[in-house]
Amino acid sequence: MGSMPRRARHPVPASPPRRSRVMAACAVLLLVAHLLLAQLTLVLALSFMLTGRVSRWRLGWLAGPAAAGLIWALALGPGRAVAGFAAGPAHILDYLGHGRLAAGLSHPSGPFAGAGSWLPRQLPIALIAGAAEAALIGWLGWLRTGPLAVPPRRPGAVAAVRTALAAALIRSGSVVTRNGCALGVAPATGAVAELRWTEIAGGILVAGAESQDVTVTSLQVVHAALRRRKPLIVIDVSADGAIARALTTACAATGTPLRHERAGLDLALVVGERSAALLRVGSAEQASRACADIAALAAGLSRIGVDGDGLIWVTGGERLPANAVAALIGDGRAAGLGVLIGTSSPAAAAQLAPLVDARLILRVADPSLAAMLAAPAGGQPGERPAVSASALLSLRPGEFVLTVGEPTRRLVALGRLVPARLPRPAPGRERGWRRLRLDPA
Numbered sequence: 001m002g003s004m005p006r007r008a009r010h011p012v013p014a015s016p017p018r019r020s021r022v023m024a025a026c027a028v029l030l031l032v033a034h035l036l037l038a039q040l041t042l043v044l045a046l047s048f049m050l051t052g053r054v055s056r057w058r059l060g061w062l063a064g065p066a067a068a069g070l071i072w073a074l075a076l077g078p079g080r081a082v083a084g085f086a087a088g089p090a091h092i093l094d095y096l097g098h099g100r101l102a103a104g105l106s107h108p109s110g111p112f113a114g115a116g117s118w119l120p121r122q123l124p125i126a127l128i129a130g131a132a133e134a135a136l137i138g139w140l141g142w143l144r145t146g147p148l149a150v151p152p153r154r155p156g157a158v159a160a161v162r163t164a165l166a167a168a169l170i171r172s173g174s175v176v177t178r179n180g181c182a183l184g185v186a187p188a189t190g191a192v193a194e195l196r197w198t199e200i201a202g203g204i205l206v207a208g209a210e211s212q213d214v215t216v217t218s219l220q221v222v223h224a225a226l227r228r229r230k231p232l233i234v235i236d237v238s239a240d241g242a243i244a245r246a247l248t249t250a251c252a253a254t255g256t257p258l259r260h261e262r263a264g265l266d267l268a269l270v271v272g273e274r275s276a277a278l279l280r281v282g283s284a285e286q287a288s289r290a291c292a293d294i295a296a297l298a299a300g301l302s303r304i305g306v307d308g309d310g311l312i313w314v315t316g317g318e319r320l321p322a323n324a325v326a327a328l329i330g331d332g333r334a335a336g337l338g339v340l341i342g343t344s345s346p347a348a349a350a351q352l353a354p355l356v357d358a359r360l361i362l363r364v365a366d367p368s369l370a371a372m373l374a375a376p377a378g379g380q381p382g383e384r385p386a387v388s389a390s391a392l393l394s395l396r397p398g399e400f401v402l403t404v405g406e407p408t409r410r411l412v413a414l415g416r417l418v419p420a421r422l423p424r425p426a427p428g429r430e431r432g433w434r435r436l437r438l439d440p441a
Helices: 019-036 037-054 059-076 080-097 103-106 120-145 157-171 212-228 241-253 267-273 283-305 322-335 348-356 367-374 388-395 430-436
Strands: 180-186 191-196 203-207 232-236 259-260 274-280 310-314 337-343 359-361 399-404 410-419
Touching: 019 037, 019 059, 019 348, 019 359, 037 059, 037 120, 059 080, 059 120, 080 120, 157 180, 157 232, 180 212, 180 399, 191 388, 191 399, 203 348, 212 232, 212 241, 212 337, 212 388, 232 241, 232 267, 232 283, 241 274, 267 274, 267 322, 267 399, 274 283, 283 337, 310 322, 322 337, 337 348, 337 430, 348 367, 348 430
Parallel strands: 203 337, 203 359, 232 274, 232 310, 259 274, 310 337
Antiparallel strands: 180 191, 180 410, 359 399, 399 410
């Protein structure tokens, strides 16, 4: 019989690494020091750490108990507060220092006799020290594991109140901000998540798995543009009558004249009147003609040195060739006409993303598309992603990520969309309006 193969033997360390032993020894010394000198501080620090871990609040919440302890100490008087904190350690050290060390180790209750009288006196200073220790331990843990390994923090009370107020304001129809359009809120801070007009100048892509979400989000930007009296040109290649009806109602509510044309419209008149135009294109020929009309408009505005200060909305990016979109974005940028283009097609989104300076990403389901959209807008090849692909795939309905490459790099991660209550439709137009769910009420 042949010899049996021997199993490979892996050496087992005889003792833990030196660093681990040193850390364990320091932990034991720290625990003993707390038991002798700061008993209540130890209890509060552990309680604060447990509370922070369970609640996932930011470390800033520890300023509350620290401030309470400081106010309490000042009310008692600093000298009296320090004396109350030192009463317990003085009692324990005095007990152990009179030859009772062995007795104290065999009967732990001896050194802590009378704790009911001196332990509560530690509370003012212990609140400050316990909060500081918990904050220090939390910060060291963040440094050791890195920010990506730490569970996302829950917003504090101030952020929660700001979020509720901002969301209520946007739902009421306040979609115009000082520099752009209110998309929703950033729950981490409670601030309004906005898209700035300067960021739309180089083109913005709205991409998501559901065409409904893409359309409603794009209409939020369009609504803000109408409120700001910006000229609006809509290239509607979606063949969805509900979009035209919703746009008609929004224009009527904002007092904006809307012209319906399939092609050949004098777009210079739209810019001069600061009105809106809906170009219905049902074929490649009509789409090419619409793009040519916008190119002629851009050339005319550039020739006379006029900033169009308007918005071009393409309702179905997957139905236009990428070269036509690239030309449209370039012509619009030169004339001050930002291009907003939306699509729910992964293939179209992959083609359009490199052409724009900003990306508004809704929930996506395609892993390859998420990896491509994670790259920074306007970034160089090989540049570190602005957001991870897994974060885009884990977006829930109503959440978004906004990445901007120009004019300045900006990232709004995990924002929450807040649809504005757009104007009520006129009688006879409710069917299309409800089908798009433009009104959250």
